[in-house]
Amino acid sequence: MSEVAIVGIGMHEFGRHEGVSGMEQGAIAVRRACADAGVEWKDIQFAFGGSSAAGAPDTMVSQLGLTGLQFINVQNGCATGGSALFSAYNTIMSGAYDLGIAIGFDKHERGAFRVETKAREGRDWYGGSGMALTTQFFGMKINRYMQENNISQRSLARVAAKAMRNGSMNPMAWRRKALTEEEVLQSQMLSYPLTQYMFCSPGEGGVALILARADQAHKYTKNPIYLQSAVVRSRRFGSFEVLAPSLSLEYGEGPTVDASKAAFEQAGIGPKDIDLAQLQDTESGAEVMHMAENGFCEHGEQESMLEKGETEIGGRFPVNTDGGCLANGEPVGASGLRQVYENVLQLRGDAGPRQVPNDPKVAYTHVYGAPGISGVTILSR
Amino acid sequence: MNAQVSINESVLELTSDGPRLKGMRCKNCGNHVFPYQGGCPKCTGSDVEPVLLGTHGTLWAWTIQGFPPKAPPYLGETDPDKFKPYGVGYVELPGEVKVEARLTESDPTRLKIGMAMDLTLVPLCKDDDGNDMVTFAFSPSTKGDA
Known part of the structure; x- marks a missing residue:
């Protein structure tokens, strides 16, 4: 039995919200999480907050109430939300506190992420030369992967079409209009072989999760969801990562493989025990590659799994049931927590029209991003 | 004809024999990195030297x-x-x-x-x-x- 439970969840709709700051979206998510757990802000003993582009999270106490709680900001690239959750989990595990909150929110400008880097001396040659785009990395990685593992472009379109279909059943999602595979394939080619609708967009939103000691969870909810593992890993030598001006000649596994193995070990279970998963889908190819990197299939097996619809909500192994990053967009600070929010809904049986059938009991989340970092959680009822 | 200038001489040198990229070689393990940096990500050592890459x-x-x-x-x-x-x-x-x-x-x-x-x-x-x-x-x- 895990010692930490999620007892309250709150989310601010993902998408574009004119006139609402990223931090306000975070504060709204916090109030919704408190309402869900039946607690008040003044009951929360500690907070970890993450945002990459929408301000220092701890300043939100001026909106929520100046209660003097311990509030620590985390900033960890695309694993910012996952790192906030990891920190909250360990704070309760350590015995320091009984009730805390992990918060993530963001608000990004339109278009691909703007990455400016500092050279050792002189001009920013990396971005200046027309590199330093995260989209290029994803194009290069899946392009090579498709060739090595016989994955078709049709598979990439299937992933995107599934995301939009699932997103159309999610009132919190940004993109709620289903798209056909043909529409996906015929949209503008952004970074070969990836088209516009195969990519997620930087966006806005907020998520908050309230964590409690497992032995006190029933004070707050009749449906506690237990956190069996929360792991964050950085890259090791030889891995192929985003925003790398050079790569070593050796080619090894990335941080996703490491984080996944560690999370399964911590939970004492394996990939076959997982009923559904939310996997980082920065673009369609990422979902395909991450299915194998997280241990859910062999490299190349994705082609037939997608063809047979095995990762659909009613399939053998549902993936990205809320529409993933593709339908929700990616507010970096909130994105990893959005995955956990969805898994809590699914495990409670509260996911409405997109509920995974047959009473799922164990669910998995995975984030990946710059500069080569992965975060994994495993949740159970 | 206008002169050509490198976007950044510390990574790209325009020599009389053509362009060269300036990287790092680890004297301990032989690993190379581009651009030059002060430590080796392979062996964690810091005994490194600048090199012109192939x-x-x-x-x-x-x-x-x-x-x-x-x-x-x-x-x-x-x-x-x-x-x-x-x-x-x-x-x-x-x-x-x-x-x-x-x-x-x-x-x-x-x-x-x-x-x-x-x-x-x-x-x-x-x-x-x-x-x-x-x-x-x-x-x-x-x-x-x-």
């Missing part, structure tokens, strides 16, 4: 940049009406490192993993003095196998 290699991964990058930081053409897609890839320099670079080829049917590539230059913009600012790129090799 100029021929093979294509290891590639994509085509299909939309104008944002400026800043991009110094090239960002007007959507004038922008032309360009290739980006990793080129494996034998015995050294894989370097990420622009490619002179932007037609997906003409790019193949494993093809031989040579270091060259592509124009970006004019600098404040009216010189042609260039950055490094790889083009399909005219010399056969790397």
Whole structure:
């Protein structure tokens, strides 16, 4: 039995919200999480907050109430939300506190992420030369992967079409209009072989999760969801990562493989025990590659799994049931927590029209991003 | 004719024999990194030296940049009406490192993993003095196998 439970969840709709700051979206998510757990802000003993582009999270106490709680900001690239959750989990595990909150929110400008880097001396040659785009990395990685593992472009379109279909059943999602595979394939080619609708967009939103000691969870909810593992890993030598001006000649596994193995070990279970998963889908190819990197299939097996619809909500192994990053967009600070929010809904049986059938009991989340970092959680009822 | 200037001499040197990339070699384990840095990610040592990297290699991964990058930081053409897609890839320099670079080829049917590539230059913009600012790129090799 895990010692930490999620007892309250709150989310601010993902998408574009004119006139609402990223931090306000975070504060709204916090109030919704408190309402869900039946607690008040003044009951929360500690907070970890993450945002990459929408301000220092701890300043939100001026909106929520100046209660003097311990509030620590985390900033960890695309694993910012996952790192906030990891920190909250360990704070309760350590015995320091009984009730805390992990918060993530963001608000990004339109278009691909703007990455400016500092050279050792002189001009920013990396971005200046027309590199330093995260989209290029994803194009290069899946392009090579498709060739090595016989994955078709049709598979990439299937992933995107599934995301939009699932997103159309999610009132919190940004993109709620289903798209056909043909529409996906015929949209503008952004970074070969990836088209516009195969990519997620930087966006806005907020998520908050309230964590409690497992032995006190029933004070707050009749449906506690237990956190069996929360792991964050950085890259090791030889891995192929985003925003790398050079790569070593050796080619090894990335941080996703490491984080996944560690999370399964911590939970004492394996990939076959997982009923559904939310996997980082920065673009369609990422979902395909991450299915194998997280241990859910062999490299190349994705082609037939997608063809047979095995990762659909009613399939053998549902993936990205809320529409993933593709339908929700990616507010970096909130994105990893959005995955956990969805898994809590699914495990409670509260996911409405997109509920995974047959009473799922164990669910998995995975984030990946710059500069080569992965975060994994495993949740159970 | 205007003078050519490197986007950044600390990573790209324009020598009389053509462009060279400035990398790092670890004196302890022999690992290479581009650009130069003060420590080795392989063996964690810090006994490293600057080196000029090789100029021929093979294509290891590639994509085509299909939309104008944002400026800043991009110094090239960002007007959507004038922008032309360009290739980006990793080129494996034998015995050294894989370097990420622009490619002179932007037609997906003409790019193949494993093809031989040579270091060259592509124009970006004019600098404040009216010189042609260039950055490094790889083009399909005219010399056969790397």
